[in-house]
Amino acid sequence: MKDKIKKxxxxxxxxxxxxxxxxxxxxxxxxxxxxPKIHLKGDYVVDININSKYVDEGVNFKKKIKxxxxxxxxxLGSYEVRYVYKDKIFKYNLKRIVNVKDKEAPKIxxxxxxxxxxxxxxxxEELGYKAYDNVDKDVTSKVKVEKDDDRIIYTxxxxxxxxxxxxxxxxxxxVEAPIISLNGDDNIFLEVxxxxxxxxxTVKDNCDLDTKLSITNNIDxxxxxxxxxxxxxxxxxxxxxEIMRNVKxxxxxxxxxxxxTFDDGPRDGTTDVILDIxxxxxxxxxxxxxxxxxxxxxxxxxxxxHSIGIHTASHRYDLIYASIDNYFNDLNQVENRIYNITGxxxxxxxxxxxxxxTISKKYxxxxxxxxxxxxxxxxxxxxxxxxxxxxxxxxxxxxxxxNNVINNLSHDKYNVILMHDTKTYTRDALSKxxxxxxxxxxxFDSIDINSMPIRQKLNx
Ligand code: ZN
Numbered sequence: 001m002k003d004k005i006k007k008x009x010x011x012x013x014x015x016x017x018x019x020x021x022x023x024x025x026x027x028x029x030x031x032x033x034x035x036p037k038i039h040l041k042g043d044y045v046v047d048i049n050i051n052s053k054y055v056d057e058g059v060n061f062k063k064k065i066k067x068x069x070x071x072x073x074x075x076l077g078s079y080e081v082r083y084v085y086k087d088k089i090f091k092y093n094l095k096r097i098v099n100v101k102d103k104e105a106p107k108i109x110x111x112x113x114x115x116x117x118x119x120x121x122x123x124x125e126e127l128g129y130k131a132y133d134n135v136d137k138d139v140t141s142k143v144k145v146e147k148d149d150d151r152i153i154y155t156x157x158x159x160x161x162x163x164x165x166x167x168x169x170x171x172x173x174x175v176e177a178p179i180i181s182l183n184g185d186d187n188i189f190l191e192v193x194x195x196x197x198x199x200x201x202t203v204k205d206n207c208d209l210d211t212k213l214s215i216t217n218n219i220d221x222x223x224x225x226x227x228x229x230x231x232x233x234x235x236x237x238x239x240x241x242e243i244m245r246n247v248k249x250x251x252x253x254x255x256x257x258x259x260x261t262f263d264d265g266p267r268d269g270t271t272d273v274i275l276d277i278x279x280x281x282x283x284x285x286x287x288x289x290x291x292x293x294x295x296x297x298x299x300x301x302x303x304x305x306h307s308i309g310i311h312t313a314s315h316r317y318d319l320i321y322a323s324i325d326n327y328f329n330d331l332n333q334v335e336n337r338i339y340n341i342t343g344x345x346x347x348x349x350x351x352x353x354x355x356x357x358t359i360s361k362k363y364x365x366x367x368x369x370x371x372x373x374x375x376x377x378x379x380x381x382x383x384x385x386x387x388x389x390x391x392x393x394x395x396x397x398x399x400x401x402x403n404n405v406i407n408n409l410s411h412d413k414y415n416v417i418l419m420h421d422t423k424t425y426t427r428d429a430l431s432k433x434x435x436x437x438x439x440x441x442x443x444f445d446s447i448d449i450n451s452m453p454i455r456q457k458l459n460x
């Protein structure tokens with residue numbers, strides 16, 4: 001059987017028709033090889049989001065092909081991309097469907113927190129929300145708000161049925177502490193045995209009308225020292241707030257006593273002479289120093305038992321009163337100088353122009369109120385004066401200065417005298433002033449951190 005088929009096969013092979021058939025077949029095969037083949041890259045139907053970028057994947061085709069597209073990505077719709085090719089023998093026309101759809105859900109933005117607490121005795125009030133869609137724009141009015149126990153569910157759909165949902169948890173619990181603020185000053189100065197008057201605090205709470213306030217203090221008004229009054233307040237949900245007030249018990253300045261205070265120095269040629277006179281008369285004074293003069297003068301001031309305080313490094317009003325930072329940077333320079341030379345951490349301060357100066361207003365409105373408070377809170381004390389020797393203004397001779405000082409002394413009060421150890425006429429009048437005072441029954445003393453500060457009224 002096998003042999004028979006073979007025979008027939010061989011016979012057929014050599015027939016004329018068969019030869020023609022084979023030739024046609026081979027020709028078609030080669031023709032097929034030459035026909036350019038074409039097919040789409042990517043899907044026939046492509047869905048893209050509106051306003052997104054459409055990148056056409058094109059076709060797999062070796063020859064240059066024309067692409068015709070009407071895709072508008074900024075408008076919802078169904079579009080076509082066509083790929084056209086034509087030469088003398090072949091013609092192709094393929095297409096792809098591109099659907100521009102809204103695939104993005106609106107966004108819901110809640111006012112307030114996602115976990116919103118409200119007072120135990122209160123009712124939750126809607127805090128508001130907004131919803132925005134990429135196509136429909138503001139869809140706030142379409143938001144459906146439902147309440148379910150401790151949840152508020154916000155749902156919104158855009159015109160393409162894309163849905164968004166946001167949930168807010170509402171919790172009946174007071175988590176906010178009361179807000180507490182001091183009535184009166186945060187730094188109170190009292191003379192020894194003076195009476196502390198409680199000025200109390202003001203308390204506000206988000207939920208409770210009557211909060212629990214406890215006031216404790218460690219004040220011992222019989223002893224010079226720094227004390228605190230602590231105010232602690234709790235609301236009904238046990239949220240706690242605390243605030244403190246500093247109470248400083250100080251030695252009163254003595255009446256019939258002269259406190260000589262010298263600013264702007266030291267200065268070689270004047271401060272050294274002034275120190276000699278004070279030593280000779282056994283009088284103690286207070287020096288508010290700058291960066292000027294020899295270090296040895298700073299050392300002498302301390303070594304000879306006088307008080308040393310900080311005046312200023314630059315003495316430039318436009319600089320030190322321009323900002324809080326400027327002031328403290330300046331102050332620290334002098335403080336460090338004193339410390340480096342003497343080992344004394346001075347916390348005594350005198351403001352250039354005094355605390356009542358109005359010049360500072362030109363550089364920074366209200367700066368003296370802030371500065372004085374900051375100084376006290378940082379542990380410094382500032383001291384003004386109640387007798388101006390005039391040596392920085394009209395009393396520009398030793399006679400004028402002498403007369404002005406002795407005419408302004410009083411036996412019934414303390415006399416804190418403002419002087420400048422940089423002035424030659426101050427140096428020259430000092431001996432006579434001291435002699436006059438001693439022979440008229442006055443005493444001399446210096447000011448220190450335990451002394452009751454003398455403070456002028458703030459004007460800026
Ligand atoms: Zn000064």
